[in-house]
Amino acid sequence: MTFTRQAMIDSGLGAHSTAEDALTGIDLSGRTILITGGYSGLGKQATMALARAGARVIVPARRPAAARAALDGIARTEIHELDLADLDSIAIFSDRFLASGVTLDIIINNAGVMAYPHRHLRSGWEAHLAINHLGHFALINRLRPALAHTGARVVSVASSGHFLSDIRWEDPHFTQGYDHWLAYGQSKTANSLFATHLDTLGAGIGLHAFAVHPGSILTPLQRNISHAEHLAQGWITPEGHHAEGFKTPAQGAATAVWAATSPQLDGHGGVYCQDCDIANPATTDDMLIGGVKPWAVDPESAARLWKLSSELTGLDSFS
Numbered sequence: 001m002t003f004t005r006q007a008m009i010d011s012g013l014g015a016h017s018t019a020e021d022a023l024t025g026i027d028l029s030g031r032t033i034l035i036t037g038g039y040s041g042l043g044k045q046a047t048m049a050l051a052r053a054g055a056r057v058i059v060p061a062r063r064p065a066a067a068r069a070a071l072d073g074i075a076r077t078e079i080h081e082l083d084l085a086d087l088d089s090i091a092i093f094s095d096r097f098l099a100s101g102v103t104l105d106i107i108i109n110n111a112g113v114m115a116y117p118h119r120h121l122r123s124g125w126e127a128h129l130a131i132n133h134l135g136h137f138a139l140i141n142r143l144r145p146a147l148a149h150t151g152a153r154v155v156s157v158a159s160s161g162h163f164l165s166d167i168r169w170e171d172p173h174f175t176q177g178y179d180h181w182l183a184y185g186q187s188k189t190a191n192s193l194f195a196t197h198l199d200t201l202g203a204g205i206g207l208h209a210f211a212v213h214p215g216s217i218l219t220p221l222q223r224n225i226s227h228a229e230h231l232a233q234g235w236i237t238p239e240g241h242h243a244e245g246f247k248t249p250a251q252g253a254a255t256a257v258w259a260a261t262s263p264q265l266d267g268h269g270g271v272y273c274q275d276c277d278i279a280n281p282a283t284t285d286d287m288l289i290g291g292v293k294p295w296a297v298d299p300e301s302a303a304r305l306w307k308l309s310s311e312l313t314g315l316d317s318f319s
Contacts, residue, residue, distance in 0.1 A: 005271050006281055006292055011264050013276035015215065018250040019049035022258035022276055029054035032104055033260070034143075036060055036084065036136065037111025038077075039067035042157070042214055045253035046108065050260075051076045058102075060093055060139075062111075084111055084135030085121055087313065094142035104146045106260045109136040109156040109191070118178040125312070126173040128180075132187035137194060137309045144317040150206040154198060155259045158191035158211040158272065158296070160287040165189060166295040167305055189296045190305060192272050197302035199270030201318035208269030210259040213279065213290055217252035272297055 013021060028050060038047040038059035051057045051074050060082030061067035067079045080097070083089040112132040119127040125134060140154060147154075164185025168174070174183055195211035202209060258276040259265060271278045272292040282291030295301060310316040 005268065006279060006297060008277045008280055009264060009268070011258070011262070011277045013254070013258065015247065015275040016251060017254045017258075017276050018248075019045050019253040019257040020052070020250070022254045023049055023053045023261060026261050027054055028261065031106065032056045032058065032102055033106040033108065034058040034060065034104055035108040035110050036082070036139070038108070039070040039079070042217065042249055042253045042256070043108075043110040044070055045249045046110065046257050047071065047077060048074055049250075049253065049257055053261075055106075058097075058104075082139075084131050084139070085127070087123075087135075087138055090135060090138045090142060094139065097143065098145055102146060103148050104143065105148045105152055107140065107143065107147075107152075107154045108256055108260055109140070109154065110256065111136075112157065112187070114161075114184050115180045116183070117180065118174070120173065123312075124173060126178075126183055128183040128187040129172060129190060132184075133190035133194060134309055134313060136191075138313045138315050140198070141313070141315040141317040147205070147207060152202075152205075152207045153260055154195070154202075154207065154209040155256050156191040156195045156209070156211045157256055158195075158213055159184075159188040160213050160216075160274075160290045161185045161188040162192055162296045163282070163285060163287050163293055167193070167301065169304075172308070189293075190309075192292070192296035193298070193302040193305045194309075195272070196270050196297055196299060197306045198318065200299070200302075201306075203269070208265075210265065210269065211272045211296075212255040212259050213272070213274040213292075214252040214255055215247040215274065215290075216288060217247045217249055270297075 033055045037043040047057050057077045060080050062083045064079050064081045071077045082093040116127045121130050161184050165182045192211040195209040198209040255276050259273050274290050279292045282293050
């Protein structure tokens with residue numbers, strides 16, 4: 001395992017920077033960006049900031065009506081139906097998008113689920129891995145023809161949740177011994193490894209990929225978690241306030257926006273980022289401090305996961 005590329009570059013931004021801060025001086029006029037889940041929580045904050053900077057922002061959504069209501073009045077945004085848990089839905093969306101002839105400069109894989117009760121999709125896939133990773137894997141592979149020939153970026157929203165679990169190679173779908181936090185953690189490791197290998201494969205077409213940890217933020221992502229567990233995890237105080245160290249949604253969206261657009265990352269593809277900078281290797285198990293664990297950026301594991309994902313989805317447009 002290697003951390004060769006994982007070292008801070010002193011971006012001038014930090015944990016308190018917002019998505020607007022990350023876009024200071026950046027004009028996205030004429031650029032087209034696709035962001036999954038771009039109508040709720042961090043995704044909505046990213047969509048608003050990117051649109052204000054001049055980008056055309058395409059938001060695929062499982063709930064198009066809710067997305068339209070959430071983004072009403074925000075210029076240069078478009079809503080399209082897409083369910084990341086359904087490979088047929090991904091195929092339909094992708095075929096329609098490719099038929100439009102639109103070129104994508106940036107894709108942000110932002111949609112996800114957390115702490116689902118034990119659930120397998122009809123495919124037999126565990127829900128966290130299916131929605132957070134495999135759905136995005138299928139989407140990016142199908143949309144490859146739409147990616148800009150030079151300078152395209154793909155950003156995957158991972159998490160310090162990857163601290164909780166490496167890929168469970170012998171039982172990735174939790175056929176035995178389900179734990180919702182381990183399932184979530186595995187999917188976040190998968191998000192990071194996806195970026196690691198996509199960057200390697202994309203080099204030949206000028207594409208770069210990044211994984212980002214947005215920080216600790218309370219958003220609708222935690223809707224499956226009880227109030228009692230929020231307290232037990234230390235995320236809120238008994239008085240109902242956010243715990244110290246938590247970010248606002250605008251701050252939480254900053255690192256994904258920065259990774260998607262910053263010229264400071266030219267030549268740094270494939271890295272895991274946090275607080276609007278490249279993350280250092282994790283030196284503790286404290287998820288609030290963050291950093292990146294070795295299993296989440298290991299090139300051999302990344303290649304192995306890519307192969308497994310290709311076998312499961314029947315797709316591989318890059319290798």
